Amino acid sequence: MAITDQDVARIAHLARIALSPEDAERTRRELNGILGLIEQLQAVDTQGVEPMAHPLSAHQEISLRLREDKAEPGNETQRSALMANAPATAQGLFLVPTVIE
Amino acid sequence: MEWEIVIGLETHTQLATESKIFSSSSTRFGAAPNTQANEIDMALPGSLPVLNRGAVECAIRFGLAIGAHIAPRSVFARKNYFYPDLPKNYQISQFELPVVQGGSLRFFVGDQEHTVNLTRAHLEEDAGKSLHENFTGPHGESSTGIDLNRAGTPLLEIVSEPEMRSAAEAVAYARTLHGLVMWLGICDGNMQEGSFRCDANVSVRPKGQAEFGTRCEIKNLNSFRFLERAIQYEARRQIELIEDGGTVRQETRLYDADRDETRSMRSKEDSDDYRYFPDPDLPPLAITADWVERVRAELPELPGAKRQRFETELGLTAYDAAQLTMDRAYADYFEQAAAQLPQGQAKLAANWILGELSASLNRDETGIAQSRVAPASLAALIARIIDGTVSNKIARDVFAAMWAGEHDGDPDAIIEARGLKQISDSGAIGSMIDEVLAANPAIVEQYRAGKDKAFNSLVGQIMKAAKGKANPQQVNQLLKEKLG
């Protein structure tokens, strides 16, 4: 199943990565190579085998631990520390170029 | 050609927990921008989600209330797409294994009872807010401000089967669902603040056709009026389009309230592939039977059970029972009032609450919690109707006086002070009838000639003479006797 230019364009768009035409072509070739490597998976018979999301689930039952519903207060001092790395802010808000819906 | 409209609703309810679904930030509305967003909500590098037990409890409560299956094991999945109000550029949601599966909702459209099945309800996190107030960016570009206070607020997304067939039905479903989530205490139902938002999936098909037509999704309807109008517009738009020879494109649309129309937002076909996969930061959620039973034991009596009881034990009609169980405060008020009335008279309380009381509350634009007439007082007034002290008509005047606070709202005091006691003495009524008959021989002749309307005219005159205070049943009976 070879990857086409359209596939590359679609994946790059989904991942929000700008690719120049040269990059896109190189990516296409590389991805095809990688696909060749991972395609080996398809030949393996995995009938009746559950996918494993948590590596310890073969060893023990793993289920989600929960947190008590308690709120920790926030304030403007904390906000400035958390927003200190932002490229563009105004009035306590993050700024992005306007999206027209 | 006869058309059928097919509607399914997806409702996003903000859960009334103290903290967010995956972080311990507060969920309180109205804080200064980004003061309720910690490192997890801002998706800073290295941050990780931890699930709020309270959000799960809300989901369990909801599932029990609609008779759904609570999944003993459910999975959180990442829904991947880029948007500035989505800090991780993925939303933690549930995909293949939601926490609540199935269930149904009963409600009335007019006096017709409907049942709509629910597909599922699942937990997910809300996004932040975009403030499109012309900010200027670092290069002078027109910019939007992003506030992440709302990001991470717990949502329960409730999905119905596409079983609704009219805008009215969809609105009735939505109102009932709205009432239920508030009843359960899992959502404050504040639609202006965005606590309860509906997306409507609308399609049309020729009546009798089995296949569904192409549907469009109308997003973010946050009032019942908009929901109704949007569905009506959209159905009409699709029908006209098809009748003109066009085809409906599957897409997402927004409702423009100013123009009363829906507008295309983006085509669902072109829309992102969300690449759902189980979130590796969150192992599967286990809900034991014990936990479910504990929640069940703590549930208030559910609207369905209460409605049933109102019908069978208190003799209400299905419609009245449904109306009174839309809102827990109303149901409680009714029960308190009915408890003070003799056996079998609960219907009167229902009529008064759904009638005069509701009208007064609407006029004053307040909720039943602020009612100026308490359940016991209303019951006392109704007791006076039952024992014949006042007629139903006079009682309305008494009620208005109670509402206005006259005589501390005491019905007996008001009746006494205004001299509103009903005349039930047959002697007194008899004399009044005699006087009216004597004064209106022509009308009596008309009655004798077979004109039934004449009877009502005489009754009217008698009631006028009695200043409305004569017991109507007795007037009718005695008048009939005297006319022979």
Place this chain on the structure above:
Amino acid sequence: MSTMPLHTEFDSIEALGAALRQGKVSALELADSALDAIQAQSGLNAFLHVDAELTRAQARAADDLLGQGRGGSLTGIPIAHKDVFVTRGWRTTAASKMLADYTSPFDATVVSLLEQAGAVSLGKLNCDEFAMGSGNENSAFGPARNPWDADAVPGGSSGGSAAAVAAGLVMAATGTDTGGSVRQPAALCGVSGIKPTYGTVSRFGMVAFGSSLDQAGPLARHARDLLELLDPISAFDQRDATSLPDCDGAANQPGRVRAQFDAAVAAQQEGGAKPLQGLRIGVPAEFFNEGLSPEVAQAVEAALQTYESLGARRVEISLPRTRLSIPAYYVIAPAEASSNLSRYDGVRYGHRTASYGDLADMTSRSRAEGFGPEVLRRILVGTYVLCHGYYDAYYLQAQRIRRLIAQDFQQAFADHCDVIMGPVTPSVAKRIGENRDDPTADWLADVYTLGVSLAGLPAMSIPCGFSSSQKPLPIGLQLIGNYFREGQLLAIADRFQQATDWHQRKPEQQ
């Protein structure tokens, strides 16, 4: 005359700790001499961020505690952190342009725990960008170099960590291992490293790469030093939902690993001349295939013989799906990474491109500029395998094979052996710049380490020999234990290090 820092005069953290507590040396002296050495050996490019004032402040605090007689086993010990652990004060870049100016407002749990234990941080260490790579050549800030041969890679992704320990710049360093990124650089730099059982060390504050695979692990000169770092960080953390509260009945808290280690060492001592009597070492046939270079095979074989001389017994085992671990890992890790790295969009932090049109333009340019080629490659692969239509055939299939691989290990431990041993890498460190055209060539070299990561098992690398080249390059021995057996694994490694001196060799100063 090269500057070797003061701490290198001590053979172990235990010895150095004792000297500190006895007042024979101060934390500040140690810190200053380490700072000088780091400067002198800056050609290694092991460190990305050094801040003398921050380090000295920690050293002074340590000296205060020591002065009050409240010093613990790590108080004043010089360490450093891989630059994927977020730290307040020092920048955290994950060796990427994307985070070149990022300073975290909070510390990673691993960092806090070690700071609370009194360790003194010398700064942040170079690595492959976002932990993706096996040679530290994917760093946006230049490759780190192997102290044994400056033209050779130190391994990756924790290349800076391994180089810093091997060069004696710090006593120990933290690293992260997703597919071998602690074990492989440890092997290539001739130091010891351990990746603990998944879920025993908190991932909170670790810049995420492959969430179901990432684990923090220390690198140091030998097993006993590894213990000193691993024990305090092996603890349940409620801020990480994948963190385990208990380990087969023992609470996941500091003390657990040490107790297990002490018990294992005590048992060994009862064996007298054959301390490892009864230990069954599983040797997977699949680890000794054509890809393995003869000198690595030889060194590993010699190590196994040493173990036999200590009383252990070798058992041939099979891990039949060893080769499949490569495609399985390179589906799962990139898939998770593609999602984990979506947050880097130039909105709330990180690189934002200088000129842009609309939002989509800003995001995609910022990401294309901020990420290096290997990261971009993995994001794109990961995005692809999660796409509708491919998800089942690739991602779910990989997760199924993952379960089979984990079952293979379980079978081996249940039926045949107590520990599994073999090579870490097929060959010694390659030259910097070698074979950079074929992105997947490096991937194939991970064949011995990936399966362990997929299964979440604990594993170590310890030095066991050198190549016979002009500049001898280190060779590592991999030890793989069953779930939660970190303490036993360290004891088995320690026994080898008592019988051999590979771990004591030091590179000549460059």
